[in-house]
Amino acid sequence: xxxxxxxxxxxxxxxxxxxxxxxxxxxxxxxxxxxxxxxxxxxxxxxxxxxxxxxxxxxxxxxxxxxxxxxxxxxxxxxxxxxxxxxxxxxxxxxxxxxxxxxxxxxxxxxxxxxxxx
Amino acid sequence: xxxxxxxxxxxxxxxxxxxxxxxxxxxxxxxxxxxxxxxxxxxxxxxxxxxxxxxxxxxxxxxxxxxxxxxxxxxxxxxxxxxxxxxxxxxxxxxxxxxxxxxxxxxxxx
Numbered sequence: 001x002x003x004x005x006x007x008x009x010x011x012x013x014x015x016x017x018x019x020x021x022x023x024x025x026x027x028x029x030x031x032x033x034x035x036x037x038x039x040x041x042x043x044x045x046x047x048x049x050x051x052x053x054x055x056x057x058x059x060x061x062x063x064x065x066x067x068x069x070x071x072x073x074x075x076x077x078x079x080x081x082x083x084x085x086x087x088x089x090x091x092x093x094x095x096x097x098x099x100x101x102x103x104x105x106x107x108x109x110x111x112x113x114x115x116x117x118x
Numbered sequence: 119x120x121x122x123x124x125x126x127x128x129x130x131x132x133x134x135x136x137x138x139x140x141x142x143x144x145x146x147x148x149x150x151x152x153x154x155x156x157x158x159x160x161x162x163x164x165x166x167x168x169x170x171x172x173x174x175x176x177x178x179x180x181x182x183x184x185x186x187x188x189x190x191x192x193x194x195x196x197x198x199x200x201x202x203x204x205x206x207x208x209x210x211x212x213x214x215x216x217x218x219x220x221x222x223x224x225x226x227x228x
Contacts, residue, residue: 004161031214043162043218056215091161104150107216109161 002026004110006092012116018080021113025074025094032075033095033107034067035059038088049075050097082117089114121145121208127223130200136193138222140206143187148211151182153191154218155202162205162218165191196226 005024013019025032034046046065047057051072060067064083069075079086093107123141130136142151152167166173166180168189173180179192193200205221 033215035216035218042220043156043216045215045217048214059215093161105214106164106167108164111159111161 004092004094004108006110006113008113010114013082014118015084016081018078019082019115021077021090023075023092023110026108029094029096031095031097032069033093034077035091036088084117087115087117122206122219124206124222130196130224130226132198132226132228133195136196136224138191138204141188142208145186145208150209150211151189152207152209153180154205154207157202198226198228201226
């Protein structure tokens with residue numbers, strides 16, 4: 001079974017440009033998450049999709065970030081325009097809904113996209 | 119935000135058991151204890167989780183104290199590939215997001 005995949009693995013862009021990150025979850029996983037670690041900080045939650053619907057986007061830093069999951073399969077995270085402080089590693093995770101709710105659900109992470117904004 | 123306290127780093131000898139402590143003194147009855155690890159340049163990897171009973175799987179054992187205020191992750195026979203940052207996460211039963219703290223950097227030495 002293929003794991004969570006993310007594309008690209010690395011991206012270097014200039015401040016003000018747009019970048020789109022893609023995440024392909026494990027097949028059949030309805031839950032999809034985005035997290036990020038910015039330089040020197042801890043891994044932070046960004047948002048959670050259930051199929052194509054945004055369940056929780058409380059971690060999205062500002063309106064320069066837009067996440068979509070059309071059709072409930074892969075997801076994209078667009079940063080427009082990118083700022084220097086957006087540099088970091090963006091992780092995607094997916095999970096299959098479990099009886100017993102969130103407490104019993106295991107998230108599987110992708111390798112991350114390393115974003116550097118110059 | 120993270121509700122756990124872990125030592126920033128620890129060393130372990132290859133082949134020996136690694137015991138990773140975690141303090142979660144404010145844990146409530148409906149919160150689970152999860153452990154993830156992140157090997158360099160990879161995404162976080164699930165290890166194990168528990169509510170109040172001790173748990174064991176093919177990777178590790180989780181020992182939770184009776185009062186649930188602390189726990190210990192045990193890697194029974196550490197290998198060099200176990201070198202990673204280990205995260206202890208307290209997670210309420212109906213909250214999907216994971217709150218990562220600083221974790222413990224574990225270095226397994228030959």
